[in-house]
Amino acid sequence: MGSVTHTDNGSSPAAEQAARGRAADTSRGEQTRQAIVASAIRLFGEAGYEKTTMRAIAADAGVSVGNAYYYFPAKEALVSEFYLELQREHLARVEPILGSGTSFGDRLTAILREGIEVWAPHHAFAGRFIGIAAVPGSPVSPFSDASSEARELATSIFHRLVDSTETKMDPQLRARLPQLLWLAQLGLVVYWVHDTTPGQRRTRAVVDLAVPYLEYLVGASRMKIFKPLTTRGLTLLEAVWPRAAG
Amino acid sequence: MGSVTHTDNGSSPAAEQAARGRAADTSRGEQTRQAIVASAIRLFGEAGYEKTTMRAIAADAGVSVGNAYYYFPAKEALVSEFYLELQREHLARVEPILGSGTSFGDRLTAILREGIEVWAPHHAFAGRFIGIAAVPGSPVSPFSDASSEARELATSIFHRLVDSTETKMDPQLRARLPQLLWLAQLGLVVYWVHDTTPGQRRTRAVVDLAVPYLEYLVGASRMKIFKPLTTRGLTLLEAVWPRAAG
DNA sequence: TCCGCAAGTTGAACACGTTCAAATCGGAGA
DNA sequence: TCTCCGATTTGAACGTGTTCAACTTGCGGA
Numbered sequence: 343m344g345s346v347t348h349t350d351n352g353s354s355p356a357a358e359q360a361a362r363g364r365a366a367d368t369s370r371g372e373q374t375r376q377a378i379v380a381s382a383i384r385l386f387g388e389a390g391y392e393k394t395t396m397r398a399i400a401a402d403a404g405v406s407v408g409n410a411y412y413y414f415p416a417k418e419a420l421v422s423e424f425y426l427e428l429q430r431e432h433l434a435r436v437e438p439i440l441g442s443g444t445s446f447g448d449r450l451t452a453i454l455r456e457g458i459e460v461w462a463p464h465h466a467f468a469g470r471f472i473g474i475a476a477v478p479g480s481p482v483s484p485f486s487d488a489s490s491e492a493r494e495l496a497t498s499i500f501h502r503l504v505d506s507t508e509t510k511m512d513p514q515l516r517a518r519l520p521q522l523l524w525l526a527q528l529g530l531v532v533y534w535v536h537d538t539t540p541g542q543r544r545t546r547a548v549v550d551l552a553v554p555y556l557e558y559l560v561g562a563s564r565m566k567i568f569k570p571l572t573t574r575g576l577t578l579l580e581a582v583w584p585r586a587a588g
Numbered sequence: 589m590g591s592v593t594h595t596d597n598g599s600s601p602a603a604e605q606a607a608r609g610r611a612a613d614t615s616r617g618e619q620t621r622q623a624i625v626a627s628a629i630r631l632f633g634e635a636g637y638e639k640t641t642m643r644a645i646a647a648d649a650g651v652s653v654g655n656a657y658y659y660f661p662a663k664e665a666l667v668s669e670f671y672l673e674l675q676r677e678h679l680a681r682v683e684p685i686l687g688s689g690t691s692f693g694d695r696l697t698a699i700l701r702e703g704i705e706v707w708a709p710h711h712a713f714a715g716r717f718i719g720i721a722a723v724p725g726s727p728v729s730p731f732s733d734a735s736s737e738a739r740e741l742a743t744s745i746f747h748r749l750v751d752s753t754e755t756k757m758d759p760q761l762r763a764r765l766p767q768l769l770w771l772a773q774l775g776l777v778v779y780w781v782h783d784t785t786p787g788q789r790r791t792r793a794v795v796d797l798a799v800p801y802l803e804y805l806v807g808a809s810r811m812k813i814f815k816p817l818t819t820r821g822l823t824l825l826e827a828v829w830p831r832a833a834g
Numbered sequence: 835t836c837c838g839c840a841a842g843t844t845g846a847a848c849a850c851g852t853t854c855a856a857a858t859c860g861g862a863g864a
Numbered sequence: 865t866c867t868c869c870g871a872t873t874t875g876a877a878c879g880t881g882t883t884c885a886a887c888t889t890g891c892g893g894a
Contacts, residue, residue, distance in 0.1 A: 472723065473719050473726075654873070663852090
């Protein structure tokens with residue numbers, strides 16, 4: 343942690359100290375960096391991705407265009423800051439839910455709902471975001487190494503949810519359920535982004551229907567008749583997403 | 589079908605006669621159009637999406653940049669021509685498979701494998717393509733109105749597969765299976781695009797494991813114990829993708 | 835106090851996708 | 865044959881993301 347010796351090919355010089363332990367950094371550079379991030383987030387939220395130009399972001403932050411590129415390798419990199427911001431808010435909202443004593447399904451629904459709520463004001467922006475996140479090499483891709491931390495953070499939410507649930511289920515399924523839920527959430531996000539119903543109410547309806555179904559499936563997994571279904575499903579998951587991989 | 593009275597806000601003038609019945613058109617405009625498409629497809633395949641500039645495409649086709657924009661509203665539109673080209677090839681390869689008398693699973697595997705084979709030479713390009721296709725408004729999006737025809741074409745493949753299969757299954761599932769298979773294929777494509785194993789062999793392994801599992805699930809659907817699982821699953825599908833919608 | 839140097843900053847310049855007013859083409863009708 | 869007019873074509877120009885050589889800042893050590 344905090345190691346300096348790594349080759350970060352595509353990243354900007356200032357990204358060195360990224361990830362952790364930047365909270366306490368009050369150096370000039372860090373202030374500039376945060377000013378750029380703040381402007382970017384605000385303008386993205388106000389005008390969307392395309393309409394927000396790098397020149398506008400720089401001007402709003404009171405720096406030159408070139409300076410923004412000293413801290414961020416590309417406009418896309420600023421998008422991931424926006425993403426992190428919302429991720430943090432989702433985490434904050436989810437915290438009390440995990441502590442509550444309600445059922446597995448109720449808490450899962452609440453978690454997914456809060457996710458939708460956090461993103462709701464940025465539905466249009468999310469459409470562009472997903473286009474960036476979907477391309478394999480992108481650091482914003484949910485499968486990329488760069489976002490492994492965010493991925494672990496997200497799965498850790500589901501991990502805590504699963505660990506604190508009393509529901510009986512196949513133990514092997516239990517071990518893998520957090521990842522499965524993360525995948526399901528990913529699918530939900532894709533669905534939500536394409537949901538053009540007012541207020542994305544169809545997505546909310548899908549959540550209300552899908553979670554009890556999931557709960558039912560999870561509960562069924564410990565029954566003998568469902569063993570082959572469960573086992574084979576987990577074998578498939580192992581091929582799709584080996585336990586070893588991040 | 590073939591109606592002329594529609595308001596095609598964003599499309600180019602020449603796109604009017606798109607879709608059907610352009611095969612016989614040998615007018616000057618059509619020749620130019622095809623020259624541009626041919627150059628675009630070739631250059632995309634050779635150098636990828638980003639590195640292929642509109643100027644290069646135009647030069648290669650022997651026309652001016654502006655002329656390319658007379659036929660295509662944007663660079664992205666040329667991507668969908670590339671997509672159509674591969675779609676056509678996949679269809680051609682799939683045709684003999686549908687006619688063969690092998691089992692449901694074997695034919696499904698063959699269909700999916702051929703899809704991978706057709707795209708294999710363009711794995712890198714597909715990474716960019718998916719980024720374009722993932723954004724909601726895009727005409728290349730698999731969920732868009734613009735690609736409803738391609739979508740129906742694709743589901744029709746699975747429709748024929750399902751219709752010609754003897755396997756016993758829940759009748760309601762049978763009615764919806766083509767759409768489910770299409771969704772599964774979509775997921776497979778996303779997986780394949782992100783598969784960095786050499787030759788995307790992991791994706792092939794997943795297909796080999798997933799198809800028998802699917803076959804097993806489909807077969808199980810007619811058993812009494814699996815009825816609630818099937819029924820509730822189909823209810824969920826109805827919420828996700830109403831029968832009425834395209 | 836001053837020097838050296840790394841960190842930070844600048845804005846002009848570049849390449850690209852896209853637009854558009856103007857030029858050209860070619861066939862239908864006189 | 866000539867004229868007209870819509871279809872087609874042109875290339876300069878615009879706005880954008882990105883790069884880069886040069887400049888400025890401020891701090892640690894002589």
